Amino acid sequence: MSAPLDAYWMPFTANRQFKQAPRLVARADGMHFWTPEGRQILDGVAGLWCVNAGHARPRIVQAIQQQAAELDFAPPFNMGHPKAFELAERLVELTPPGLDKVFYTNSGSESVETALKMALAYHRVRGDGARTRLIGRERGYHGVNFGGISVGGMVGNRKMFGHLLAGVDHLRHTHDPVRNAFSIGQPAHGAELADDLERMVALHDASTIAAVIVEPVAGSTGVLIPPKGYLQRLRQICDRHDILLIFDEVITGFGRIGTPFAAQRFGVVPDLMTVAKGLTNGCVPMGAVFATRAVHDTFMNGPEHLIEFFHGYTYSGHPLACAAALGTLDTYAEEGLLTRAAELEGFFGEALRSLRDLPHVIDIRHIGLVGGIELAPIEGQPTQRAFKVFLDCWERGVLVRTTGDTVALSPPLIIDKQHIEQIIEVLAGAIRRAA
Ligand code: PXG
Numbered sequence: 098m099s100a101p102l103d104a105y106w107m108p109f110t111a112n113r114q115f116k117q118a119p120r121l122v123a124r125a126d127g128m129h130f131w132t133p134e135g136r137q138i139l140d141g142v143a144g145l146w147c148v149n150a151g152h153a154r155p156r157i158v159q160a161i162q163q164q165a166a167e168l169d170f171a172p173p174f175n176m177g178h179p180k181a182f183e184l185a186e187r188l189v190e191l192t193p194p195g196l197d198k199v200f201y202t203n204s205g206s207e208s209v210e211t212a213l214k215m216a217l218a219y220h221r222v223r224g225d226g227a228r229t230r231l232i233g234r235e236r237g238y239h240g241v242n243f244g245g246i247s248v249g250g251m252v253g254n255r256k257m258f259g260h261l262l263a264g265v266d267h268l269r270h271t272h273d274p275v276r277n278a279f280s281i282g283q284p285a286h287g288a289e290l291a292d293d294l295e296r297m298v299a300l301h302d303a304s305t306i307a308a309v310i311v312e313p314v315a316g317s318t319g320v321l322i323p324p325k326g327y328l329q330r331l332r333q334i335c336d337r338h339d340i341l342l343i344f345d346e347v348i349t350g351f352g353r354i355g356t357p358f359a360a361q362r363f364g365v366v367p368d369l370m371t372v373a374k375g376l377t378n379g380c381v382p383m384g385a386v387f388a389t390r391a392v393h394d395t396f397m398n399g400p401e402h403l404i405e406f407f408h409g410y411t412y413s414g415h416p417l418a419c420a421a422a423l424g425t426l427d428t429y430a431e432e433g434l435l436t437r438a439a440e441l442e443g444f445f446g447e448a449l450r451s452l453r454d455l456p457h458v459i460d461i462r463h464i465g466l467v468g469g470i471e472l473a474p475i476e477g478q479p480t481q482r483a484f485k486v487f488l489d490c491w492e493r494g495v496l497v498r499t500t501g502d503t504v505a506l507s508p509p510l511i512i513d514k515q516h517i518e519q520i521i522e523v524l525a526g527a528i529r530r531a532a
């Protein structure tokens with residue numbers, strides 16, 4: 098090991114355990130990482146659900162290099178630079194109709210905070226300022242900032258941090274293995290869970306509710322796919338009561354489930370949509386919030402010389418991030434990557450389902466190029482069986498991700514069938530050994 102490991106306090110990591118047996122990567126290209134010792138690792142999770150076009154793509158590398166030399170920084174408040182505007186125009190060509198406005202952030206977490214603040218401010222500027230309540234969902238992940246953990250539904254991310262935002266409530270999650278285990282694509286049962294929102298309206302009154310935020314497909318909490326009709330129903334209830342619907346597409350955005358955004362796959366258009374990760378192929382930190390023209394225009398009614406939305410980041414629309422995003426969009430377009438997951442979905446799903454009869458496999462879920470294999474926990478040691486599988490796969494040259502006792506796969510969208518077979522073979526061995 099070259100540098101000591103002491104000073105770096107690592108995020109979302111068992112620091113002491115990691116430092117006893119560190120797992121480092123030093124280089125990446127295409128579908129692979131390499132360790133400092135030169136061992137090749139097949140990337141089964143697109144880094145952390147973000148490297149959708151694969152690693153070290155030439156157009157993106159070149160765009161970042163050129164941009165760093167040409168314009169390293171431009172102040173984003175009351176100033177601009179051409180690529181920020183160009184990128185916004187390019188992005189709204191990809192979004193569902195109506196989502197025509199882009200606000201830049203630097204991460205998924207910041208996108209979520211931005212969207213929640215937009216929702217509150219939107220109601221306020223239209224004279225409906227009593228709408229302050231935000232509704233999330235159990236088992237939701239919306240990043241790690243205070244708004245996101247308040248509307249989020251992962252107890253580990255919430256319990257250490259006091260009271261969080263006031264006036265938040267949660268829909269029930271949609272995970273129902275009793276009725277839906279081993280569904281192909283969207284599960285059949287559970288659309289009625291969207292009616293939880295009607296119960297919240299009955300409890301709190303619609304006049305107090307600003308917005309509902311959900312992941313169209315929940316990623317971090319175990320790949321939970323929306324039951325058929327669920328998102329449509331949520332949209333209808335929001336419309337009925339003037340509640341804004343926010344889709345958190347930080348994972349589902351940019352081709353993960355076979356359409357540019359999940360909104361298109363499910364045919365449901367939200368009022369606000371958060372993205373990050375695949376926006377720059379993970380190469381430079383960047384996030385964004387898409388807003389409908391209607392939401393945006395509501396802000397544009399006051400005096401023209403005044404700031405309409407008191408929000409923004411030093412690095413909003415950073416030139417390096419914009420350049421990376423433009424290179425990323427070019428790569429996606431040239432290689433048809435934003436719809437490639439739809440072409441591979443059948444093969445990928447079948448490969449995943451071949452694991453069905455292995456020991457302790459209690460559910461397999463998949464859509465597009467995202468999959469979850471849920472394992473029965475080792476008694477008294479939740480998460481340990483999946484973590485054993487993760488370590489075993491790493492030793493055998495495949496990177497997977499675990500959440501609870503679910504093993505998650507979300508490979509780069511450039512993956513080919515042989516890579517899928519390799520991942521499944523290594524995973525099958527690891528699951529057998531973790532029995
Ligand atoms: N929303 C969603 C739906 C996400 O998946 C965020 C917001 C936050 O994004 P940032 O860029 O602030 O991390 C995410 C991020 C995992 C894992 O292992 C998933 C995420 C982040 C870290 C780990 O599942 N998703």
Ligand code: PLP
Nearest residue numbers: 202203207408409410411412413
């Ligand atoms: N803290 C201080 C003292 C600052 O001056 C700023 C920005 O100017 C911030 C936090 C916020 O930083 P950022 O805009 O990078 O989110």
